[in-house]
Amino acid sequence: MERTAVALRAQDPISQAGVTSQLRTRPEITVTEWSETADPAPEVVVLVVDTVDEDVLRLLRHINRTSTARPVLVTTDIDEQKLVSAAECGVAGVIRRAEATPEHLVHVIGTVAKGAGHLPSDLVGRLLEEVGRLQGQVLGPRGLHFTGLAAREVDVLRLVAEGYDTADIAAKLSYSERTIKNVLHAVITRLQLRNRSHAVAYAMRQGLI
Numbered sequence: 001m002e003r004t005a006v007a008l009r010a011q012d013p014i015s016q017a018g019v020t021s022q023l024r025t026r027p028e029i030t031v032t033e034w035s036e037t038a039d040p041a042p043e044v045v046v047l048v049v050d051t052v053d054e055d056v057l058r059l060l061r062h063i064n065r066t067s068t069a070r071p072v073l074v075t076t077d078i079d080e081q082k083l084v085s086a087a088e089c090g091v092a093g094v095i096r097r098a099e100a101t102p103e104h105l106v107h108v109i110g111t112v113a114k115g116a117g118h119l120p121s122d123l124v125g126r127l128l129e130e131v132g133r134l135q136g137q138v139l140g141p142r143g144l145h146f147t148g149l150a151a152r153e154v155d156v157l158r159l160v161a162e163g164y165d166t167a168d169i170a171a172k173l174s175y176s177e178r179t180i181k182n183v184l185h186a187v188i189t190r191l192q193l194r195n196r197s198h199a200v201a202y203a204m205r206q207g208l209i
Contacts, residue, residue, distance in 0.1 A: 003027070004113045007034035007042035007069065009059070015048045019074075022102045028110060042069040043113050046105070048097070049075050052082040060089035070112050074100050083123055093118040149187065149208060156183045158209040161200045 006029050010016035023029045023046075032038045034045060045063055049056050052075060063071055072093035073086055083094065093112040095105060099120070108118045149157070152173075159169045170177045184196060193199045203209045 003030040004109055005030045005032045005038075005040040005043050006109055007032055007038065007045045008048070009034060009045060010048035011050065019046065019048055019105075022105070026102065026106050028106055036066070042067070044072055044109050045069040046072045046074060046109065049073065051075060051077040052086050057085055057089050060086065060091060064090035072105075072108055072112055072118075074105070078123070080123065083119070092116075094120060094123070096120055149203065149206070153183055153187050154203060154208050156180060157187070157200055157203040160184070160196055161204070161209050 006023060008016060008020055008023070008031065010019060020031060024031050030040060032040055032042050034042060045067070047056065047059065052073070056073075060071055060073075063069060070092040071090060072095065073091050074095045074097055076097045078086075078094060078096070086094065093108045095108055095118070111118050155173060156169055159172060164172065166177050166180050169175075170180045173180070175183075184199065187193070187199050188195065191199070191202060193202060200209070
């Protein structure tokens with residue numbers, strides 16, 4: 001059986017000792033240290049906290065910057081806004097402490113180690129509502145999208161997909177040809193795409209055109 005290397009960080013020594021003792025007995029898990037020289041290097045880091053405050057977010061950002069380990073958050077208190085903040089800091093899995101049985105924790109660790117994510121079921125719908133609110137009230141009025149494309153960029157890519165050349169697009173959108181070229185160059189560079197066709201394919205995959 002392939003084992004997942006897991007490091008553990010808890011805010012109190014009782015939680016640290018308790019969760020460590022539970023994980024050490026599991027054949028799917030190898031408990032390792034949280035350090036740059038740990039051997040094996042952790043694939044997942046489990047953080048046991050009471051709530052998602054600025055200290056926790058700071059630690060998550062540090063993990064994200066200095067390690068390839070994917071964080072799993074075991075927390076007493078979390079709502080959709082705290083979940084969005086945690087996701088922005090790289091959290092891949094969230095479990096409520098009341099639901100953190102050894103079996104469930106090991107299952108989530110395995111899910112996250114494979115590159116997937118996990119959220120409590122009741123938070124999924126609320127997170128989608130929060131994302132919709134942010135898009136509608138915050139990003140949309142500024143011409144922005146969660147996809148990383150602004151409204152003008154989407155308009156340009158839609159016309160590229162329809163076969164129009166730079167001059168035609170400039171005429172249709174009342175911009176200069178230089179502006180159209182700059183828009184396309186900015187999209188390709190920012191999203192690390194190869195060319196115009198790749199940019200169009202990206203927009204299509206995102207459901208924008």
